[in-house]
Amino acid sequence: MKKLVYTLAFIHLTLIGVVIFHGLDKVVHGGIMEKPLSFLSSLNYSVWQYGFFSPDVGKSTEVEINVYEDEGNVVQYSTLEDFEFFTANSESANRFYGFKVHTAADSVFQDLCARSAAVRLMNIHQQSWRINYIMRSIRYPTMKGYLNGDTISVVEFYNTDFELNPPEEE
Amino acid sequence: MITYQQFREKAVTFFSEPHDPAPLGIFRILISGFAIVQAAFWYPDWLAFFGQTGWIQWEISHALNQDWNLHLSVIYNWISFTGITPDQLVKGFFWFYIIAATGLLAGWLTRVFAIITWLCHFIMMSTSPTFMYGVDIFLQIALFYVMVMPVAKAFSLDLRQGRVSGEPTWGVTLSLRVLQIHMCMAYLSAGYEKMLAVEWWDGNVLWRSLVQPDFRQFDLTWLARYPWIAMSLSWFTMIVETFYFVGMWVPRLRVFWLAGIISLHLGIGLFLGLKFFGLIMILMSVSAFGYDAWRDIKRQKSLNKNLISGS
Numbered sequence: 001m002k003k004l005v006y007t008l009a010f011i012h013l014t015l016i017g018v019v020i021f022h023g024l025d026k027v028v029h030g031g032i033m034e035k036p037l038s039f040l041s042s043l044n045y046s047v048w049q050y051g052f053f054s055p056d057v058g059k060s061t062e063v064e065i066n067v068y069e070d071e072g073n074v075v076q077y078s079t080l081e082d083f084e085f086f087t088a089n090s091e092s093a094n095r096f097y098g099f100k101v102h103t104a105a106d107s108v109f110q111d112l113c114a115r116s117a118a119v120r121l122m123n124i125h126q127q128s129w130r131i132n133y134i135m136r137s138i139r140y141p142t143m144k145g146y147l148n149g150d151t152i153s154v155v156e157f158y159n160t161d162f163e164l165n166p167p168e169e170e
Numbered sequence: 171m172i173t174y175q176q177f178r179e180k181a182v183t184f185f186s187e188p189h190d191p192a193p194l195g196i197f198r199i200l201i202s203g204f205a206i207v208q209a210a211f212w213y214p215d216w217l218a219f220f221g222q223t224g225w226i227q228w229e230i231s232h233a234l235n236q237d238w239n240l241h242l243s244v245i246y247n248w249i250s251f252t253g254i255t256p257d258q259l260v261k262g263f264f265w266f267y268i269i270a271a272t273g274l275l276a277g278w279l280t281r282v283f284a285i286i287t288w289l290c291h292f293i294m295m296s297t298s299p300t301f302m303y304g305v306d307i308f309l310q311i312a313l314f315y316v317m318v319m320p321v322a323k324a325f326s327l328d329l330r331q332g333r334v335s336g337e338p339t340w341g342v343t344l345s346l347r348v349l350q351i352h353m354c355m356a357y358l359s360a361g362y363e364k365m366l367a368v369e370w371w372d373g374n375v376l377w378r379s380l381v382q383p384d385f386r387q388f389d390l391t392w393l394a395r396y397p398w399i400a401m402s403l404s405w406f407t408m409i410v411e412t413f414y415f416v417g418m419w420v421p422r423l424r425v426f427w428l429a430g431i432i433s434l435h436l437g438i439g440l441f442l443g444l445k446f447f448g449l450i451m452i453l454m455s456v457s458a459f460g461y462d463a464w465r466d467i468k469r470q471k472s473l474n475k476n477l478i479s480g481s
Binding site for chain 2: 002005006009012013016017020021035038039042043044045048049050051059060061062079080086087088089090091092094095096097098099100102103112113116117119120123138140142143144146147
């Protein structure tokens with residue numbers, strides 16, 4: 001029993017060590033061991049790289065959602081303006097950082113997430129008939145560039161509309 | 171020069187000489203307490219993150235799962251015959267998680283509640299993967315360790331009621347070493363990955379993270395006029411993280427290194443707004459090395475006392 005436990009601990013730590021030094025990159029991303037390692041990782045994250053906050057943390061993403069209501073009102077929400085997506089506290093708001101990073105990574109996933117967020121907002125705004133969902137990437141210049149007057153780069157990379165019962169034209 | 175035999179003996183002692191189980195009891199209390207506090211903060215938005223019609227609806231979040239993930243929608247399908255609504259299930263799940271984590275905190279039927287708490291967190295990670303980030307990953311790692319390690323051997327009801335013994339064992343030592351080595355490797359990876367990026371050396375990554383909208387807590391754009399501040403903080407971060415595996419094993423450095431890591435994560439919490447992430451990283455380091463650091467302080471105090479009385 002003791003030998004088995006020590007062996008398992010040794011394998012566990014070796015796996016963590018090999019993975020953080022990218023020794024299993026090819027196996028983790030494709031190949032016959034991909035699924036078993038992914039399964040193991042979902043249990044205890046032993047197949048995980050801890051390069052958090054490195055190197056490109058300077059890139060940010062903004063989500064702007066415009067809700068068009070029957071009366072002609074347009075309600076605009078933006079992650080840049082303390083929108084915080086109706087969260088009760090900053091910890092829940094932090095979770096939208098992950099949401100933005102995940103959704104920005106894949107175009108199909110962007111569509112699905114935009115649709116899902118639009119449905120939620122239509123449920124909240126019962127009078128709405130159209131949702132416009134926009135994503136922009138924001139990149140700050142370097143410190144030197146900032147002092148030299150370089151502007152913050154804002155690039156819109158996703159824009160979609162969801163319409164429900166558009167109002168009849170007069 | 172150390173011989174192979176001496177090295178072997180040292181390694182055997184390091185990994186198996188019975189160790190006081192107190193650090194593992196503290197680890198259990200800190201992690202289960204953290205899980206409860208985090209869930210309490212989550213509660214007002216619980217349905218928005220985990221509900222069937224939350225920000226990411228069940229159909230989509232379930233489609234992101236692998237075969238082995240356990241999504242709340244699957245559990246709902248199992249028990250929908252009872253007439254329960256999805257929202258009732260999600261709210262009930264919250265209280266189930268809280269009860270399990272409380273049982274774990276008290277150390278009552280510790281192994282059972284540790285497994286349930288870990289499983290609940292696994293379900294949460296499966297149900298809302300889009301909203302998970304570093305704090306949840308480290309909580310999952312910690313709960314896994316709490317589940318398999320002998321964490322009931324100190325400060326628990328199981329110990330008081332005689333269900334487990336509080337004797338030091340090789341299991342305690344091995345568990346503590348695994349946790350310590352895991353933390354060392356995590357920081358080594360975090361530190362050296364930063365060192366590979368030029369922008370970490372000149373402080374620009376740190377400056378950008380402080381001013382960009384996702385993390386900005388205060389207007390710190392003025393730091394651009396004093397680049398040496400961002401640069402010094404970047405270097406401090408890289409050194410403290412990369413050489414964590416050295417600092418934490420040298421008794422003379424351990425207290426300072428632990429203080430350095432705590433300062434780093436307090437800074438992350440305060441200036442980047444990632445309070446829970448900062449907190450769990452502090453708790454992990456305190457669990458792994460806090461007991462040794464505390465003993466170092468006591469030893470130093472007694473040495474100082476002896477010196478004073480001797481003089």
